[in-house]
Amino acid sequence: MHADEKFTYETWPAAPERATLEAKNKFLGFWFFLGGETVLFASLFATYLALKDKVPTAEHHLAKDLFEMPLVFLMTMLLLTSSLTSVYAMYHMKNFDFKKMQLWLGITVLLGLAFLCLEVYEFNHYVHEFHHTFTSSAFGSAFYALVGFHGGHVAFGLLWIVALMVRNSKRGLSLYNAPKFYVASLYWHFIDVVWVFIFTVVYLMGMVG
């Protein structure tokens, strides 16, 4: 099978994300990258746990003063749902339905964007209401490094998916771009995996005290 071959619904392969050599390489390379990302986020989590609530003076706010459950809950639901919508997108990719794939990717992007806006609001709130900044304490540095790095991943993932959608909007599905969409969706799920640990370790454990 060649990357530039024209396909129909009938001839589209069962596993388009791994049908060509390039696709197989992409798949393997991307999982290798995710292994590295795991280490990277683990070290940020380790730093956060070691420095949680380590503040220079008593006026500084601690985790239990900062975090509010409704906002975190809403952000979690948005990101979890966006993970499901990207599964729908890949379902339509496997069924060679380009339009529906684009539609579900679009919904994924909107949910991710809403998540990102809430995170910006949240950080802004901490900085202005609580004077909790990147440089105010070791706790602040560790918090913004971890959560901010995740937010950066969300922003990059959004740009990535939008770039793929725009670049391929008139091309339709082929074995050239199907692996690209697939790998981008893997990245999006990985962002969600990291968020599951962030809402548990940072926010929920922070509220417990």
Place this chain on the structure above:
Amino acid sequence: MANQQPTSGNPKVDLEYRRRKNSEEMRYQVITFSLMIFLTLIAFAAVGFSDFSGWFIVPFIILLAVIQVIFQLYYFMHMSHKGHEAPQLFLYSGVLVGALTLLAFMTIVWW
């Protein structure tokens, strides 16, 4: 051009079979998603609306997070499918190094 996994020699039958298999898998994905939402709700409720001590709640919500991440990896990211041996090697190596890092930082660094 034949399908990757011809089963009957008749592409129309294969197609129907695959289509059905895809929609069956999608149904499982939706079930997985409902379970993930359910685990999330329990975790938030355990912190927000229960009187258990932190010594119970913290390990409990971490366990819920681990289960949820396994769902995400094995179903949403298809690690349960065939041909994911290398991804498993890569990811678990990452988890191992990550766990060592966490252990080191929480025990001997800065404390």
